[in-house]
Amino acid sequence: MTDSLQHSFAIPPEQQAIRDKCFHPSGTFVEFPIEDVETSIPARFEKVVKRYPDQLAIKSELCRWSYQELGEVAKRIARAVHAKSLDEAVAVGLVCDNDASLVAAMIGILKVGKAVLLLDPSLPVDRITHMLEEAQAELVVCDSKNLNLAQEVTSRRYDLINCDSLGYDPTDAVSYPAVRPDDVAFIFYTSGSTGTPKGVMHHHRTMLHNVMLRTNSGHVCKHDRMALPRSGTSAAIANLLVAILNGATLYPFNFRKEGAARLADWFEQEGISVCTLSVPLFRSLTDVVQQPSFPQLRLLWVNSQAVHDSDFEQYKRCFSTNCFLVNRLSSSETGPLTEYWMSYETRIDGDAIPVGYALEDKELLLLDGQGKQVKFNQIGEIVVRSAYLSPGYWRRPELTESKFKTDPSDPSKRLYHTGDLAHMLPDGCLVHEGRQDFRIKIRGYGVDSLEIENAVRGHPKVRAAVVVVCRNKGGDEFLAAYFVPEENCLVSAGVLRAFLEDRFPDYMIPSRFAALTQLPLTPSGKIDRQALPDLGNARPDLPTSYVAPHTALSRELTQIWADVLLLDRVGIRDSFFALGGDSLTASKVIARVIKTFKLDLPLKALFDAPTVAEMAAIIEQHQSQQPHEETLNRMLGEIEAMTEEEARKELAGESTRSSSERRHD
Numbered sequence: 001m002t003d004s005l006q007h008s009f010a011i012p013p014e015q016q017a018i019r020d021k022c023f024h025p026s027g028t029f030v031e032f033p034i035e036d037v038e039t040s041i042p043a044r045f046e047k048v049v050k051r052y053p054d055q056l057a058i059k060s061e062l063c064r065w066s067y068q069e070l071g072e073v074a075k076r077i078a079r080a081v082h083a084k085s086l087d088e089a090v091a092v093g094l095v096c097d098n099d100a101s102l103v104a105a106m107i108g109i110l111k112v113g114k115a116v117l118l119l120d121p122s123l124p125v126d127r128i129t130h131m132l133e134e135a136q137a138e139l140v141v142c143d144s145k146n147l148n149l150a151q152e153v154t155s156r157r158y159d160l161i162n163c164d165s166l167g168y169d170p171t172d173a174v175s176y177p178a179v180r181p182d183d184v185a186f187i188f189y190t191s192g193s194t195g196t197p198k199g200v201m202h203h204h205r206t207m208l209h210n211v212m213l214r215t216n217s218g219h220v221c222k223h224d225r226m227a228l229p230r231s232g233t234s235a236a237i238a239n240l241l242v243a244i245l246n247g248a249t250l251y252p253f254n255f256r257k258e259g260a261a262r263l264a265d266w267f268e269q270e271g272i273s274v275c276t277l278s279v280p281l282f283r284s285l286t287d288v289v290q291q292p293s294f295p296q297l298r299l300l301w302v303n304s305q306a307v308h309d310s311d312f313e314q315y316k317r318c319f320s321t322n323c324f325l326v327n328r329l330s331s332s333e334t335g336p337l338t339e340y341w342m343s344y345e346t347r348i349d350g351d352a353i354p355v356g357y358a359l360e361d362k363e364l365l366l367l368d369g370q371g372k373q374v375k376f377n378q379i380g381e382i383v384v385r386s387a388y389l390s391p392g393y394w395r396r397p398e399l400t401e402s403k404f405k406t407d408p409s410d411p412s413k414r415l416y417h418t419g420d421l422a423h424m425l426p427d428g429c430l431v432h433e434g435r436q437d438f439r440i441k442i443r444g445y446g447v448d449s450l451e452i453e454n455a456v457r458g459h460p461k462v463r464a465a466v467v468v469v470c471r472n473k474g475g476d477e478f479l480a481a482y483f484v485p486e487e488n489c490l491v492s493a494g495v496l497r498a499f500l501e502d503r504f505p506d507y508m509i510p511s512r513f514a515a516l517t518q519l520p521l522t523p524s525g526k527i528d529r530q531a532l533p534d535l536g537n538a539r540p541d542l543p544t545s546y547v548a549p550h551t552a553l554s555r556e557l558t559q560i561w562a563d564v565l566l567l568d569r570v571g572i573r574d575s576f577f578a579l580g581g582d583s584l585t586a587s588k589v590i591a592r593v594i595k596t597f598k599l600d601l602p603l604k605a606l607f608d609a610p611t612v613a614e615m616a617a618i619i620e621q622h623q624s625q626q627p628h629e630e631t632l633n634r635m636l637g638e639i640e641a642m643t644e645e646e647a648r649k650e651l652a653g654e655s656t657r658s659s660s661e662r663r664h665d
Contacts, residue, residue, distance in 0.1 A: 009357065009358070009427060009428025011357055012357075012427055012429075015340075015341050015356075015357065018324055018341040018342070018343050018346075019217070019341055021324070021343075022218065022219060022298060022299055022324045022341075023219045023298075024219065024221050024223045024224055024273065024298065025223075026221065026223040028221050028222065028223060029219040029220075029221045030221065030222075030246075031215075031216055032211065032212040032215040032216055032245075032246065033212075034212065036208060036212070037181070037205055037208045037209045037212055037388075038181050038205065039181060039204070039208070040110070040179040040180065040181060040183070040185075040204040040208075041107075041110050041179075041185060041204050041207060041208060041241065041245070042107060042110050042111040042179055043179070044208065044245050045071070045074075045107055045244065045245060046071070048067060048244065048245060048246065048247050049067045049068060049070075049071040051247060052067050052222055052247040053066065053067055053068040054066050054067075054068065055067050055222055055247050055249070056249045057069070057070040057103075057244060057249065057250065058070060058100045058103060058244075058249070058250045058251075058252070059249060059250075059251055059270070060099050060100055060251070060252045062099055062100060063099075063100045065100055067244075067247070070100070070103065070104060070107070070244070071107075073100075073104040073108075073163075074104045074105075074107035074108040074111060075108070075111070076108070076163075076166045076168070077104055077105050077107075077108030077109070077141065077161070077163045077166065078107075078108040078109070078111040078112050078174075078176065079174055080108075080161050080163070080166055081108055081109055081112050081114065081139065081141065081161065082112045082174055082176060084139055084159045084161060085112070085114060085138065085139045085159075086138055089114070089136065089137060089138040089139065090114065090115050090135075090136070090184055091114065091115045091116070091117040091135040091136065091137040091184075091187055092109045092114045092115070092116065092117060092137060092139045092140070092141060093117045093119050093128075093131075093132050093135070093137045093139065093140040093141065093153075093158070094106065094109065094116050094117060094118055094119060094140075094141050094142075095119045095121055095128070095140060095141070095142040095143075095146045095149060095150050095153075096121075096141075096142060096143045096146060096163075097121065097143060097145050097146065097254065098228060098229075098230065098231040098252045098253070098254055099143070099252045099254075100252065101143040101163050101164055102143070102231060102252070103240065103244060103250065103252075104163065105141045105143075105163045106237075106240075107244075108141075108163070109141065110179065110185055110204075111176060111179070112176045112177070113176060113177040113178075113179050113183060115183075115184040115185055115186060115187055115201075116185065116186050116187070117131065117132070117135045117137055117186075117187045117189075117199075118186070118187075118188060118189075118231075118237070119131060119132070119140075120505075121146045121149055122256070122505060123505055124502065124503065124504070124505070125149070125152060125153060126503075127197070127503075127504075127505075128149075128153055129153055130197065131189050131197060131199070132153065132158060134189075134197070134199060134394065134395065135187055135199060135394060136395075137158065138157075138158060138159060139158060139159045139160075139161065140153065140154050140158050140159070140160050140161070141160075141161045141163050142160065142161070142162055142163070143162070143163060143164050144162060144164040144165065147162055150162075179204065180204070181203060181204050181205040181208075182203050182204070182205055182391075183203060183204055184201050184202070184203060184391070185202055185203060185204045185207050186201070186202045186207060186234070186237065187199040187200070187201055187202075187394050188200045188202070188233065188234040188237075188332050190332055190446050190448075198393050198394075198396055198399065199393060199394035199395070199396075200234065200332040200333055200390050200393060200394075201390055201391050201392060201393065201394050202234070202335075202390055202391075203391060205388065206335065206388050206389065206390060206391075207237075207238065207241065207335075208245075209335070209361065209388040210238045210241075210335035210336060210388075211238060211241045211242050211245055213335070213336050213359050213360060213361075213362075214238065214239070214242045214336060215242055215245075215246055216360075217339060217359065218242075218274060218299050218301070218326075220242055220243070220246050220248055220274060221246065221247070221248065222246065222247035222248055223248070223273075224243070224246075224248040224249070224273045224274050225248070225249050225251055225270060225271055225272050225273045225274070225296075226239065226242065226243040226248050226249065226250055226251065226272070226273070226274045226275065227251050227253055227267070227270075227272045227274070227275040227276075228240055228243075228250055228251065228252045228253060229253045229255045229263060229275070229277065229281060230255055230256075230278075230281070231252070233332075233445075234332040234335070235276065235303065235330055235332075235336075236276075238335065238336075239276045239301075248274070251270050251272060253266060255281065259284075260281075260284035260285050260287060260288045261288045263284075263285055264285060264288050264289055264293065267293070267294050267297065268293060268294060271296040272294070272296065272297055273296050273297060273298050273299070274297075274298065274299045274300075275297065275299075275300055275301070276300075276301040276302075276303070277300065277301070277302055278302070278303065279302055279303070279306070279307055279311065282300075282302050282311065282314075283311070283314070285318075286311075286314040286315075286317070286318045289317075289318040291318075292317070292318060292319060292320050293318060293319070293320070294318075294319055294320065294323065295320050295322065297319060297320070297322075297323045298322055298323055298324065299323070299324055299326065300315070300319065300323055300324070300325050300326065301326045301328055302325065302326070302327055302328070303327070303328045303329070303330055306352060306432065307327045307352075307353040308351050308352060308353065309348045309350070309351050309352075309353065311353070312325070312342060312346070312348050312353060315342070316344055321343075321344050324341060324342065324343055325341075325342040325343075326339050326340065326341050326342070326356075327339070327340045327342070327353050327354070327355055327356060328340070328355060328356065329355035329356070329382075329420070329430070329432060331418055331420075332390070332446070333389060333390045333403070333416055333418070334362070334384050334386070334389055334390070334416055334418065335388065335389075336359055336362075337355075337358065337359060337362050337364060337382075337384060338355045338356040338357055338358055338359060338362075338364070338430050339356045339357065339359060340353065340354045340355055340356025340357070340429070341356070352431060352432070354425070354429045354430060354431045354432075355422070355430050355431070355432045356429060356430060357428055357429055357430070358428065358430075361386055361387065361388055362384060362385075362386050362388070363384070363385040363386065364382055364383070364384060364385075364424075364430060365382070365383040365384075365385060365415075366378075366379075366380030366381065366382060366383070366422060366423070366424055367380050367381050367383050368380050368381075374423075376423075376424055376425065376426045377423050377424070377425065377426075378423055379421050379422065379423050379433050380421070380422070380423070381417060381418065381419065381420065381421060381436050382418045382420045382421070382422050382430070383415055383416065383417050383418065384415065384416045384418060385407055385413055385414075385415050386413055386414070386416075387412050387413045387414075389404065389414055389416050390404075390416075392404055403416060403417055404416050405417075419435055419436040420432065420433075420434075420435060420436065421433040421434050421435065421436050440469050442469070442477060442478070442479055442507050442508075445505075445507045445508075447479075447507065447508050449466075449467040449468065449469075449479070450467075451508075452467045452479070452481070452500075452504070452508055452509075452510065453465050453466055453467045453481075455499075455500055455503050455504065456481050456483055456496060456499075456500070456510075457483075459491065459495075459496060459499050460486075461485055461486050461489040461490075461491045462483050462484070462485060462486065462491060462496075463483075463484045463485065463486050463487075464483065464484040464518075464519050465481060465482065465483040465484070466481070466482050466483075466519055466527050466529065466532070467479055467480070467481045467482075467510060468480055468482070468529055468532060470512070470535055472537075472566045478510075478511040478512065479508075479509070479510040479511060479512075480510055480511065480512040480513075480514065480535055481496070481510040481512070481513045481514070482513075482514050482515075482516055482519065482532055482533075483496070483513065483514070483515060483516070484515070484516055484517065484518055484519060485515055491515070492578060493512075493513035493540075493575075493577060493578045493580075494575060494577050494578055496513050497509060497510075497513070497577060511580050511581075512535055512540070512580040513540075513580075514533070514535060514540065516533075519532075520532060537566050537567050537568050538567070538568055539567055539568065539569050539570065539571070539574070539579070540578065540579060540580065542574060542575070542578050542579075544571070544573050544574060544575070544578075545571075545573075546569070546571040546574075547571045547572050547573045548571065548572070549572050549612065550572075551616070553616050553619065553620065554572050554612055554613065554616050556596065557572075557593070557612045557615055557616055557619075558570040558571075558572065558612050560589060560592045560593060560596065561576070561579070561589060561612060563592075564581075564585050564588045564589050564592065565579055565580055565581055565585060567579060567580075570612065571612070572611065572612040572613040572616070573611050573612075573613055574611060574612070575610050575611060576589070576610050576611070577610065593615070593619070597619055597623065599619065599622050599623070
């Protein structure tokens with residue numbers, strides 16, 4: 001297969017010229033050497049601590065730690081983990097918010113030769129428990145904020161360490177096993193096509209190689225201030241390591257809590273110089289920026305889904321000429337693969353922005369269904385050839401064998417079939433063409449539509465289901481579920497949404513549900529996804545009949561709802577969620593309503609009105625209460641900055657309850 005695939009492309013001069021300009025003004029970049037890739041993450045970290053002991057390592061609302069202080073906290077956690085963990089257990093679960101404790105705990109766990117199993121606190125308890133059981137972990141480390149959740153999980157069988165409550169111990173006489181480059185360092189769980197999550201493993205070597213690529217490409221140095229707006233994914237953790245393994249200062253930011261408006265102010269306030277954003281988060285940020293901002297931001301990486309020429313125009317509108325935009329392609333199994341560098345002078349041809357040129361030690365092949373290389377400008381599956389790929393899937397040898405192949409021409413390298421489709425330009429530039437299978441990215445998260453389909457089909461009143469990605473006329477992608485009810489059964493969108501909320505995080509719940517009498521099939525009997533009816537902007541079929549607005553107030557409200565939901569019409573008795581609304585669009589509606597009618601009332605009062613008729617009644621009751629301009633701006637700011645998770649909690653009336661109570665609803 002590989003005889004005809006020997007391609008080598010030099011980075012074009014215009015791309016190299018942009019990279020050469022992207023240095024911190026201090027000019028103190030130190031290249032990440034390939035020799036350090038063959039060590040371990042703790043070894044590289046100790047090297048940084050010795051070199052920059054007094055340098056600020058982490059700054060957040062909760063703490064301000066130097067590298068010396070971060071190293072001491074990590075040692076404290078390492079001693080506690082070593083005292084409790086068993087030699088047979090490879091992984092240690094980690095449940096922490098996106099803050100300093102997360103970083104210290106990661107280093108501490110790795111220091112004693114254990115692998116970090118990242119557990120997102122926002123996930124349902126059953127999903128967290130499944131990951132712990134699958135990974136065969138026997139110990140969980142948490143911070144104080146997530147102690148209740150961790151206790152709920154560990155009460156079943158696991159030991160628990162609250163890393164925020166460990167006392168200071170001046171001694172450090174504990175000796176730990178030597179950490180080798182090919183020891184497992186991380187297990188990242190992703191959605192699986194079999195209906196259960198699968199764990200992607202990474203060695204210290206592969207993670208350090210990923211750090212080396214990002215460091216040397218972006219010239220990250222000790223003077224950089226690197227934002228971490230989210231954590232939990234393999235890409236986010238790699239970005240975290242880029243900062244702390246180069247002496248830069250890491251600035252964690254809780255985007256779920258603070259929102260895009262606060263993120264923009266925070267960028268300015270902290271003088272962020274380097275940041276990685278998912279495309280949806282990038283768009284949320286640019287939506288709130290009115291003029292070129294962030295003069296100290298020099299490098300902005302974006303990834304997770306297609307980037308368009310409209311995004312490039314937003315970059316030029318919102319960021320200074322000193323900031324360079326980089327589109328890149330990566331995956332949990334491969335780490336970073338390509339980069340496409342842009343400046344104000346970059347010319348974009350067409351709608352889609354390329355994902356760019358292969359990075360060092362990552363050769364990209366485009367193969368057809370028979371395993372033969374396709375020609376330039378022809379679409380093929382991206383296959384990666386490298387010595388720095390994930391070792392495979394945790395406890396899934398068959399899946400590992402099917403996805404990773406030894407390179408017959410070089411046993412030191414392997415081939416990974418990504419499932420991504422692309423075409424290659426004659427100069428080696430790659431243009432992404434979507435996914436080959438049903439694994440997709442929504443709001444920056446990788447999900448498998450088959451897993452969601454299996455869950456929808458698990459409802460007792462649903463006979464068949466298919467989940468696909470659709471795009472509304474605003475250009476945003478969303479999940480849509482088409483389903484066939486059991487005979488003589490009626491199933492509403494609200495019922496299915498509630499059914500899925502107990503099983504999945506918000507981003508895996510479809511925004512639209514459409515009932516069909518049968519799913520379209522191909523001649524071979526498979527579901528014909530291309531033949532599914534277009535949801536368009538037509539009002540969905542609902543159990544309630546359409547009732548037109550009959551007052552000026554209801555007409556204005558229905559127009560607001562229709563504008564936000566991108567529908568041609570809305571009836572006054574239609575349920576907001578049956579129309580395809582979700583927590584994020586609900587907050588947009590509320591912001592429009594407050595701005596239009598200048599209301600002074602609790603947000604919950606509006607969230608309690610799921611139809612236009614009910615919302616109109618609430619507005620009429622409170623129209624005499626006109627807030628001061630300052631109050632109005634504050635209310636609008638709070639709502640516009642509201643994250644999807646916060647909006648969901650407000651809608652469910654959960655905002656004042658503990659996380660443990662919420663998870664039992």
